[in-house]
Amino acid sequence: xxxxxxxxxxxxxxxxxxxxxxxxxxxxxxxxxxxxxxxxxxxxxxxxxxxxxxxxxxxxxxxxxxxxxxxxxxxxxxxxxxxxxxxxxxxxxxxxxxxxxxxxxxxxxxxxxxxxxxxxxxxxxxxxxxxxxxxxxxxxxxxxxxxxxxxxxxxxxxxxxxxxxxxxxxxxxxxxxxxxxxxxxxxxxxxxxxxxxx
Amino acid sequence: xxxxxxxxxxxxxxxxxxxxxxxxxxxxxxxxxxxxxxxxxxxxxxxxxxxxxxxxxxxxxxxxxxxxxxxxxxxxxxxxxxxxxxxxxxxxxxxxxxxxxxxxxxxxxxxxxxxxxxxxxxxxxxxxxxxxxxxxxxxxxxxxxxxxxxxxxxxxxxxxxxxxxxxxxxxxxxxxxxxxxxxxxxxxxxxxxxxxxxxxxxxxxxxxxxxxxxxxxxxxxxxxxxxxxxxxxxxxxxxxxxxxxxxxxxxxxxxxxxxxxxxxx
Numbered sequence: 148x149x150x151x152x153x154x155x156x157x158x159x160x161x162x163x164x165x166x167x168x169x170x171x172x173x174x175x176x177x178x179x180x181x182x183x184x185x186x187x188x189x190x191x192x193x194x195x196x197x198x199x200x201x202x203x204x205x206x207x208x209x210x211x212x213x214x215x216x217x218x219x220x221x222x223x224x225x226x227x228x229x230x231x232x233x234x235x236x237x238x239x240x241x242x243x244x245x246x247x248x249x250x251x252x253x254x255x256x257x258x259x260x261x262x263x264x265x266x267x268x269x270x271x272x273x274x275x276x277x278x279x280x281x282x283x284x285x286x287x288x289x290x291x292x293x294x295x296x297x298x299x300x301x302x303x304x305x306x307x308x309x310x311x312x313x314x315x316x317x318x319x320x321x322x323x324x325x326x327x328x329x330x331x332x333x334x335x336x337x338x339x340x341x342x343x344x345x
Numbered sequence: 346x347x348x349x350x351x352x353x354x355x356x357x358x359x360x361x362x363x364x365x366x367x368x369x370x371x372x373x374x375x376x377x378x379x380x381x382x383x384x385x386x387x388x389x390x391x392x393x394x395x396x397x398x399x400x401x402x403x404x405x406x407x408x409x410x411x412x413x414x415x416x417x418x419x420x421x422x423x424x425x426x427x428x429x430x431x432x433x434x435x436x437x438x439x440x441x442x443x444x445x446x447x448x449x450x451x452x453x454x455x456x457x458x459x460x461x462x463x464x465x466x467x468x469x470x471x472x473x474x475x476x477x478x479x480x481x482x483x484x485x486x487x488x489x490x491x492x493x494x495x496x497x498x499x500x501x502x503x504x505x506x507x508x509x510x511x512x513x514x515x516x517x518x519x520x521x522x523x524x525x526x527x528x529x530x531x532x533x534x535x536x537x538x539x540x541x542x543x544x545x546x547x548x549x550x551x552x553x554x555x556x557x558x559x560x561x562x563x564x565x566x567x568x569x570x571x572x573x574x575x576x577x578x579x580x581x582x583x584x585x586x587x588x589x590x591x592x593x594x595x596x597x598x599x600x601x602x603x604x605x606x607x608x609x610x
Contacts, residue, residue, distance in 0.1 A: 165366060262567065263570065265575065266574055294400045298435040298436060302575055302579070331395065
């Protein structure tokens, strides 16, 4: 349903958000206009500022409005360990969930030969420059547990080997509190292949 | 089109694309129905049981239904046991997936290609016979898709002699030439499917590459370009040396063409 006018346009534009269809967009638009005009104004201003000012961190390629992101600028963090992730969202998730106190490197994607996405698209020459400085002592490969994520991890581990930096892959298998009965067979077979000594 | 319902069809996933919030569009190679497109609804949710299985290189049985070109996936099961492919072999796997997508039309059944594909994957998982597995798959795929190569006789109908040198013309087959690029031995090995000798393997690679390029009619293989780029980054020959020393293989997918092994004519 396409309504004309500003309201229709607002509803349509809200649909660009993930998980928001026409119905939700309609609710959002009416709520903002009827109940929370102040909030809407703030949202619009922040959104505009973020779009204009946010760029990528010079060092780790995550999203930031500064030259260096908070994590890279934080002196208390360990410079010698780098965690490789696929997206800026992963940086947040890993940082909240783990005790990891090193730095990150964001690929903004994964190697995907069938889509023609290679090392150049992932900024890996930048990572290689960092590896070449000799400052890095360990790489943690936290790419997704998909075939493409696996291929990416393998490639980066080869790069690291070239520069004599040890690299490790995050473990995958049975989730915490998971019962074997309800674990899917793919995960379970992976868990068996990657079992650890006790 | 009438409604089709297919149960427990053996298949491999060639490629998958994200679709909407939680779904995937999958390009799969099935045994009895050839290459098909599937919509897998809601499989990217956190509690999805199938997300781990819907990956390339895993032998699956799939069930689906649908009237239109895009079928809807209803069930998927993994066939155990299977040998996982890792590391460099993954890139070779992407390459054969792209080849299948290039050479087979959709909905054109090729049960024999499915068998060759499965054999090739187990060859890749094996590691040591990676190069030979790739060449055999290329050869078999070309043959099954109707472009079989003349390997037993030269253009004048003389049997191939192992000591002689030949050039290869895709239309005519081997052409005897004093300073040809390929030895008769290579053609004999390809026709008996016994690829062991390193010299034969490297000539077979060049031969298959020439042939594939002709049939692709100028279309570039994306995976090949990316793999060349990967080789460049890891230092090409030098970077993967450690791996090769243990596995006795070279870059199976074509690698960087150097002027010395490029076809000049």
